Amino acid sequence: MTTMYEEQYVWRLPVRVYHWINAAAITVLFLTGLYIASPLMSSPPGEATWYHGMAWIRLIHFATAFIFIANFVFRLYWALFGRDNYARFAGFTPWKPAWWGQPFKDQLASYLFIAKEEPNYCGHNPVAALTHFLFVFCGSFFMIFTGLAMYGENNPGGFIDTLFGWVVLLFGSSFAMHTVHHLVAWVFPVYLVLHLYAVVRHDVVDKSSVTSSIITGYKHRVEQCPELFAD
Amino acid sequence: MAKRIVVDPIPRIEGHLRIEAKLNGNNEIADAYSSGTMWRGLEIILQGRDPRDAWAYTQRICGVCTTVHALASVRCVEDAIGAHIPPNANIIRNLMNATQQTQDHLIHFYHLHALDWVDVVSALSADPNEASRIAQSISSYPKSSPGYFKDLLKTLKTFVESGQLGIFSNAYWGHKGYLLPPEVNLIAVAHYLEALDFQKEIIKIHAVFGGKNPHPNYLVGGMASAINPESDRAISIERLAMVKKIIDDTNDFIDQVYIPDLIAIAGFYKGWLHGGGLGNYLSYGDFPETDINDVDSYLWSRGAILNKDLGTVYDDVDPRDPAQITEEVSHSWYTYKDGDEKGLHPWDGETNPKYVGPELPYKHLDTDHKYSWLKTPRWRDNPVEVGPLARVLIAYAKGNDDIVGLVDTVLGKLKAPKAALFSTLGRTAARGIECKQTAGFMRRYYDQLIANIKAGDYDTFSKNRWEPKRWPKDCRGFGFTEAPRGALGHWIHIKDEKIADYQIVVPSTWNASPRDGKGRSGAYEAALKGTPMVDPEQPLEVLRTIHSFDPCLACASH
Amino acid sequence: MSAKGESYAEILEARGISRGDFLKYCSLLSVYLGLSASMVPRVVKAMETKSRIPVIWLHGLECTCCSESFIRSSHPIAADIVLNMISLDYNDTLSAAAGHQLEAVRKQIMKDYKGKYILAVEGNAPVKDNGVYCMVNGESFLSVLKETAADAMAVIAWGSCASFGCVQNAKPNPTGATPVHKIIRNKPVVNVPGCPPIAEVMTGVIAHYITFGSLPELDRLKRPRTFYGTRIHDKCERRSYFDAGMFVERFDDEGARNGWCLYKMGCKGPTTYNACSSIKWNEGTSFPIGSGHPCFGCAAPGFWDNGPFYTRLADIGFVGTDSTADKIGAVAVGGAAAGMAAHAIGTAVKKARDSKPEPTEVEEG
């Protein structure tokens, strides 16, 4: 057990900056992605060279994609080498049976209204960690690989195509890859719903000001918090 | 003792066909069995798909008659959902269909059929001067100088002397059945090559309107190729001028090459009058001038003839009538839920494959039981022949001026009686006659299209029924065309915007089918019966008669 | 060393056939070809010089449109290929001989040119039920294919059928139709997809071999890079309309009549590798998009199951028809929102209960 004091500095600046870049990038990628798939309207009649509507949307998608990738890579670096307790992946070991032990069960039980106690964590609770991992981490990975494979098709035999072209083979065809890239894109809005709800709910239930914490970095309230794993 | 010969594979057809025949003591074919040995299951694959896509799937049934399934399919879906197409779409479809018929018949005559009558090796001993003289006496085709034939002879000799005979390897050269003098053989070989080169020109019309050939594009509700004389990205005057030139060249080629060759070759074989067969003929009709439902406007009439009786044409052919069209599987590798003997109308049709033939590899099929991947279609319980001969006979019997004129001219030139039409040669001649007719149709539709565009009508597509939401929840449709090989029908059942059932009865299914429950043969089997064979080891006579139908087995079993 | 450089005489010699036997063979051959005795020396000469490479062209489950496309080629023209470039010794569509005579040709080539002939395959082999869905001369096509491939130098898989499976391999693939490269694993296979492939692409593959003496460079899907290196979309004449966002909204509208982009009509040009927009079809006459119809991806693996064709988004197969990525996604978001709302209510109820001072509450034992 550790004690959390009034003002606990949880989210350090790099994490907060990462978070908001990530949130913005995903929003832009999702919206431009949908637009790419179903362009709403045609440009008015005239010469094709007068307009660049679709080209712009695609450019924004691609440019944002590279920001998103860089940000993601930074977060990976920060998690692995960041010396930031709350941002490290150290405790996240779902391949070890022990990880699925009591803390995880308690948290799940509480979310499912089976247990009365609401555990309160300074960083991520284990269920949140798992959700982040599945949706944000795996989702991003998937979108980056499929996205780069598609992007590489613009220049067959080029650098990106050479590195990521093989991904197409996993899905059979370029079209199939578009379809899965598009399908998995929906993971993010689903996650957002879960995420926002969880954040707001925690604020309401344990009054820990989680919501503002991702801006200020500080969580509030004094409490005994169980440690997921002692290092 | 009856001798049994097997011809498998049969080349110069489409798909996989096997003929088994029993010979009597005089080496005459006493009985024949026609087996389709491939099946892909298109009728099953179509289930659950978007009806607007069906044309593309069914088109892949065959790349030789590459347009007809698409046409039957869009008509079928339009019939089901109640879509009407604009006049230009009807004209373009007719033009593409006429183009297909013309090109398909031409290829058939030279590349799929000619070698049954033409001895390539005999051509080597031709006198080029004499060949030139003959060629010039029968046609005004420019490529018929002595020098032209000399060059060809040289090419041919180099080829043969290479010892690598390629497609001509191990064939029946020198067979007693070949009756043409060397010079005529040489002319035919020349035109084999010329036609090979020319057929690809004719079909460019498909590329103009359908984007490509083989497998041009169709569209439910019309055609996708928009018309706009003001644009270079639509059917414009440049495109139309190209189409016009192709049509003119095609008519010239048919008149100057195909028809004279046909008459010249047939002249040497007019004694070989085997292969008449069933004597029952059926046509759904095609080439609607107005609307597909306006049967009276068809340039090719609908009708049926039984027992070679040209005096009676049955006008009341109705493929929607469950009593008229049925398919049974008594000798086919399928089963029906309620027993294999009773025929089913295609709207109630079933496709349940069940192979019960001999274990592979086999020497002979079990022809007493099931022996083919083709079903057995019947019209009012009659086995019928479909195709050019059927259509020409029906038109002739109905007194269609064009056809009566053409048929009488050909018969007159050959000094042959009308009865000669009921034969292998008659079938081959009918195809030539029809080819000339459809080349003429190409002109007609071109003129119609120009007239419409001139009048300001650019419409090629009707959007009214494009959205599935506007379709009946549950509907059935029938679509058809007269394909090069005969009557083709597609029957659809659409439920909740998806294909619930799709049944296809193809010209070659009619002609190449195995026996029915009553033991009655289809057209191929009937036509082979009674044919004498010079040498049972060399099945030239079988090839002649079978090729005269222009078999398409991928079509037939689908 | 390639067979191209070898004469028939050398091949026979390598197999231990003497000069005397060779001459005898030549005169027999001349008789068999119906040539006069005076021509024997010329046959001998021809047999001693370079031979054209033999090609056995098999047909499995297919529609013959690949053969049809082949004969539409304008440079080189098909006749030139067949007469001067290769020796097309076995081909269902064009061969003169039938039945056992035709099969004998196949066997002879396999023997005489062991390891030195090209096997071209149109269509594919059904593997279900012992291969009864395609039989040739009483054998399954599957076994004919394997037998003929065993001694081939290389295999050309014509069309989407042979390359990827095509229409008969679309769900539920009733016959177990299987593309060539999944059956023949120990030979170089060149995939030439397209339904059918463009004529000049087909003859181009052969011309490449004849001209340079080697197979063309292939990509990950074993396709010649020259023809399948880029997507239709990359060289499409309507691409500027795509970039501008000028789309055909329905067939025959103003956009269609002015040749705008067909993306919203379901065009698969952006995901299909083929030379349609560069080489075009029928001697450059047009290509599907050029004639107003969207590409439906006929050269792409599995394109038949990527329908429906006239929409940008495919039905997602494993969920069922009429369920696109967007429909599934929207339902998932809706589901998540509903779930969270329910959870919120649950939380509120629990909180309300927890805050009620009910000392006697017994929840479970």
Ligand code: HEM
């Ligand atoms: C959260 C991340 C992302 C989301 C939500 C997203 C969403 C989408 C969507 C919905 C599409 C349309 C797919 C279709 O139906 O064809 C798309 C296309 C595409 N995306 Fe992404 N994407 C993301 C990340 C990326 C990344 C990291 C890249 C890497 C470069 C990328 C590259 C592409 C490309 C190349 C296309 C195809 C564009 C075209 O066909 O014109 N995406 N994206």
Ligand code: HEM
């Ligand atoms: C696309 C949108 C978003 C994504 C993908 C996302 C993702 C994430 C991730 C991955 C974390 C964990 C931080 C880390 O360890 O790096 C996180 C934490 C957090 N996010 Fe977001 N976020 C999004 C939008 C938002 C929004 C709109 C808000 C608030 C209004 C928000 C509030 C928070 C808070 C308060 C935390 C810390 C709480 C906790 O971990 O329990 N997020 N978010």
Ligand code: NFV
């Ligand atoms: N039989 C047949 Fe076809 C034709 N003509 C189609 O309906 O050839 Ni492939």
Ligand code: SF4
């Ligand atoms: S690839 Fe297409 S066109 Fe070629 S044989 Fe197969 S179905 Fe026919």
Ligand code: SF4
């Ligand atoms: S028509 Fe098709 S291939 Fe051409 S630009 Fe538009 S989407 Fe691309």
Ligand code: F3S
């Ligand atoms: S449908 Fe096929 S023909 Fe070309 S334009 Fe598309 S790959």
Ligand SMILES: [Mg+2]
């Ligand atoms: Mg059928």
